[in-house]
Amino acid sequence: MMQGAFLPGNNTVVMREVPVPEPGHGEVLLKMKSSTICGSDIRCIYHEHLGKGPERYQGVVAGHEPAGQIVKAGPGCRRFGVGNRVIVYHISGCGVCNDCRRGYMISCTSEKYRRAYGWQRDGGMAEYLLAEEKDLIHLPDQLSYSDGAQVACGFGTVYEGLQKIGISGDHAVLITGLGPVGLATGALCRKLGARRIIGIDVIPERMRLALDLKICDEAIASGPGNVAEVRALTGGAGVERAIDCSANDAARATAIRATRKWGKIVFLGEGGRVEFNPSPDIIHDQKTIFGSWVTSTWLMEELVERLVAWSLHPEELITHRFALDNAGDAYSLMASGKSGKVAVCFDEELK
Ligand SMILES: [Zn+2]
Ligand SMILES: [Zn+2]
Numbered sequence: 001m002m003q004g005a006f007l008p009g010n011n012t013v014v015m016r017e018v019p020v021p022e023p024g025h026g027e028v029l030l031k032m033k034s035s036t037i038c039g040s041d042i043r044c045i046y047h048e049h050l051g052k053g054p055e056r057y058q059g060v061v062a063g064h065e066p067a068g069q070i071v072k073a074g075p076g077c078r079r080f081g082v083g084n085r086v087i088v089y090h091i092s093g094c095g096v097c098n099d100c101r102r103g104y105m106i107s108c109t110s111e112k113y114r115r116a117y118g119w120q121r122d123g124g125m126a127e128y129l130l131a132e133e134k135d136l137i138h139l140p141d142q143l144s145y146s147d148g149a150q151v152a153c154g155f156g157t158v159y160e161g162l163q164k165i166g167i168s169g170d171h172a173v174l175i176t177g178l179g180p181v182g183l184a185t186g187a188l189c190r191k192l193g194a195r196r197i198i199g200i201d202v203i204p205e206r207m208r209l210a211l212d213l214k215i216c217d218e219a220i221a222s223g224p225g226n227v228a229e230v231r232a233l234t235g236g237a238g239v240e241r242a243i244d245c246s247a248n249d250a251a252r253a254t255a256i257r258a259t260r261k262w263g264k265i266v267f268l269g270e271g272g273r274v275e276f277n278p279s280p281d282i283i284h285d286q287k288t289i290f291g292s293w294v295t296s297t298w299l300m301e302e303l304v305e306r307l308v309a310w311s312l313h314p315e316e317l318i319t320h321r322f323a324l325d326n327a328g329d330a331y332s333l334m335a336s337g338k339s340g341k342v343a344v345c346f347d348e349e350l351k
Contacts, residue, residue: 167225
């Protein structure tokens with residue numbers, strides 16, 4: 001038997017004893033090493049259970065950012081085996097629909113087979129995790145398990161969005177929302193060569209962290225003057241690229257309006273609304289707004305390769321690590337917004 005963390009949906013975490021699973025055909029058993037908490041765990045499961053039908057949290061072991069080491073491999077595994085260090089792409093798709101074949105198991109169209117770890121099948125907040133081999137991404141020795149855990153959702157999602165809008169040394173970048181996704185965005189934009197990075201948030205602790213980690217060059221407090229402030233910092237023109245990581249209505253409008261002519265905007269933050277005036281805000285200035293949801297398995301592999309080449313360690317965004325027994329404290333801290341990334345760690349990752 002092993003301990004697992006469950007989220008009943010009333011701002012609490014319940015620990016329960018469950019059997020250690022046995023890997024079947026094409027499956028592996030991971031000894032969990034690091035399991036980070038994503039904002040959507042808080043928004044859609046911890047506070048209350050949002051989502052309908054098959055999208056809903058099914059009362060399984062929580063945690064959709066898992067990294068660990070394979071301790072058992074079922075028959076039929078083709079690439080991975082005992083001892084391998086791996087990240088788990090957090091949605092297990094059917095593998096044969098069009099979206100799965102593109103590597104975007106997030107968009108799997110099979111109602112019967114699409115199951116996200118920590119939502120519809122057991123996730124990483126337990127001592128062991130049963131995963132399908134096809135969902136695994138190799139974790140190189142140069143990266144820690146806590147680096148890897150954040151690739152499973154957060155960093156992967158950001159990397160996909162940045163690929164869509166393209167980031168280079170030509171670009172001043174605006175990031176609205178400096179939670180863990182916003183911080184990941186800044187860290188990746190730095191490595192992609194962004195000329196100047198401006199962040200906006202409401203929580204002073206987050207602004208401080210973004211500046212201390214040198215992820216943002218400027219951190220502005222959220223307010224009605226934000227568009228003018230961003231323009232003032234960019235010679236009056238506005239930024240070339242904007243990434244919304246806040247899901248806040250006003251912040252999204254700021255991201256659109258503070259972007260200059262021919263600029264590109266990507267929305268990563270989930271939920272909420274936005275109001276803007278198409279003609280003055282995008283059409284006349286030839287702007288493009290992208291939506292981006294998670295990433296593909298192949299782009300996740302590419303990101304891992306880049307992280308090694310850049311010596312970029314996502315674990316630097318982790319401000320707090322907890323043992324599984326204290327998962328309740330981990331979720332409540334993450335829900336407060338007064339932290340960077342929060343991780344539940346095991347063995348050598350618990351330092
Ligand atoms: Zn997530
Ligand atoms: Zn599929």
